[in-house]
Amino acid sequence: MGICVEVPPRTKRASINRRKEETSVKTKLRTKILARSSLMAVGLILVASQAFAGLSVHHIELAVSQAETAKKWYAMHLPCVAVAERPGRIECGGMQIEFVSRQSIGGSQGTSVNHISFAYPDVVAKMQQLEEIGVGGAGVRLQRFEDGNLTRDEDGVGVHGFIFDPWGTRIELIEAGDGPAFHHVHLASMDTKSTAQWYVDALGATATDQGVMLGDLAFHISENAEGRPAGTLERAVDHIGLMADDLNAIATSLTNAGVDFRGPESPANARDGTERILLAGPDGVRLELVAPGWDGIEEVSDNRVQMTAVNEPFDPPRTPWGEPDLQGMWTGNSAHGIPLERPKDADAEELTSDQAAERREQGTLRSIWGYEREWRDTTLGYDRFQASRQIAMIVDPPDGRLPEVTDVGNKALADAMARRRIVAAGPEDLTTYVRCITRGLPNMMMPGVYNNGLQIQQSPGYVAVQKEMIHETRIIPTSARPKSGVKQWLGSSRGRWQGDTLIVEVTDFNGRASYRGAGEGLKLTERYRLLDADTLEYQFTVEDPDIWTSPWTGMFNFKRDEAQYELVEYACHEGNYGMTNILSAARAKDRELSEPSGE
């Protein structure tokens, strides 16, 4: 749905960022390198002995929703093979990549590790191959240059192009050498010179034309056009791991260079007693220096995260005026794909993580319509949150199925279906969603494929709930206020705090954006409460005795996403070209039907 959006806002933002970043890369490197691949080879030989004795690249850690899915994706599209003894590890043309199943707070672009780079002998051919993959499976996101091309032959860089993995890591494909092989890590910096110098001073790296060499790993450094890049902590590329024979010698050197660091120490959840040092390089590049034998740390499974959320009572933050503080930027993205009713053949209490990821992806693919290009070519649809494993929204009745629908309810549903099939005589024959009027309640709260943002703003005695899609704001008074009696599309909402839960009762619907047949008689009761700092539980109880024989209740969670999400103006009606197109097509259909069929 959502033919009203002209350009999905996130697409536009991504393209603005991309343009600036690429301009800066170009300016920086234009005159510097003639033949990158040969320089690289020379660099390798010259610098290996100049770094700390035994300092070598160990791994790059990427945050992904599912390590298993990520391994498959990398093995399918890049020169990577699984490492048998390590479940989350893959070897990619000379670089070990470690996948951690964890929520990230955003992609790598915009951080100080802007992208990682792979060398291919024929980048144009490789990009064409990736373009043909389509959106099936986990898909490949392509990042086009301003001129719409997937590759560019750039002075000092050569032929290159960019893709994204499905979890937000930006990946460059660069024409170099025999390939395919890992090529370099690309740092974005406020000040390229001092960044390079830092690696030389603190870690014994060697300066190169493009940046530095650290052991056998090339770091290219370019200026970040948008000022200071974000740090890498908890982003898609979380950190770079280096292995060193003697952590103590490095610790001494770091101390002498005035660098803050932690360790050497063996973290409590390390798989063995091996030590490591953690430090932040310039612009928040997170570096992990590990001793030989390092076997990583135990992952926290999402199971445990969920159990914590359910079992431990959470004391929510309060506003300065003493009400539970629900304010912030929430999204329903992780709940996208949860069916309203429990599937009849479901036998488990919840899905596995892999099933949940697949269900959400199917939901996305079913609903993207003409947005394939946007979904593929951009970061649209990226989500830092793992898909919800909830089996169905309905929690009451306990069987997860809607109560019996009355005859009136069945007739209303049939009428609604019939209306959808007619050739529209005018706007009134189309849904209120297509017309950019409203999705109605509770539909407007439900997660969809995009623009799932939910901003909650509080002032003393009021909670405003603003949904990004169509841009609708419900102002809910939480003091005792009689209802106005005025019938409205979204009814009249009145709230109250019961403990830490906000209970909102909604009635006085105008009935014109009915929910499954429930119109003016609909009564909706919502419950909002924080399960933890980042999880807002939303329960909705639906009543209309004309439609269902008993009330029923659904539930799903919104996740907080202050770091990466912001409501973007969803000017739906203002760009509703879909209306013009649908109605002119309907008039063409009229003409077709009124003309005698050709004999």
Place this chain on the structure above:
Amino acid sequence: MNSARRLCLALVMVLLVGCESTTTTSDGPAIPRGWDGNPDLNGIWQTLSTANWNLESHSSYGGRSEIGVLGATPPGLGVVAGGEIPYQPWARKRQQENFQNRYTHDPEAKCYLPGIPRAHYMPYPFQVLQGDRKIMMVYGYAEANRTIHMDKENPQPAPIDSWMGRSHGRWEGDTLVVEVHGFNGEAWLDRAGNFHSWALKVEERYTLVSENVLRYEVTMNDEEVYTRPWKISLLLYRHLEDDAEILEFKCVEYSEDLLYGHLRRGATTN
């Protein structure tokens, strides 16, 4: 401009200046304050001015005769400091064309988002929700809304051009100062065709004159359209009715004939 109108404007300016001097001092009239000691702007506000018909001072004029006086514009003193908007010559011409085409071209006729500052002087109420990190304004027209970021580095670039722009706010003494930029340049400033471009940068100043009166001053800076920055100043009054609330005005359906009427079955043009 005739001399009577000039006199009116002069009087308005004297009044405006007079008000300013008494409200910007901290020992001025008692005003409500929030949890943090800043003025508390929470409430439902609305203008009594005729700014939405025409920001510049104007006599009454008629409109569509088929709806009689309902289509007429009431007279107004204007809210522009100095009386006239300092348009570049081409832009004044364009404003006059806009005026001629106002029934079909005014974004308000089409139920499009109103932009800033127009949202504040339309003849509809709006509600201020002043929280501890952001201030949200929700307008009783077209589901328009805006968030004023009080908690972000100022100014942060707008992620995308928009009708309502991107707003960053700060307190200067007892005045809420909001910088707005990142407009798409589609909005009009009133029903008289006054307009701006994408280059517009707005500085709004909200100052409580008394418990229930809020002075709203705006500096408009747009080098593409005007010869210099210019200002408007008007008053917003608090709704004191016990049952005051922002009701839905989802006006889309009232614009559909205008926008899509030619595509209806049986329309003469399709």
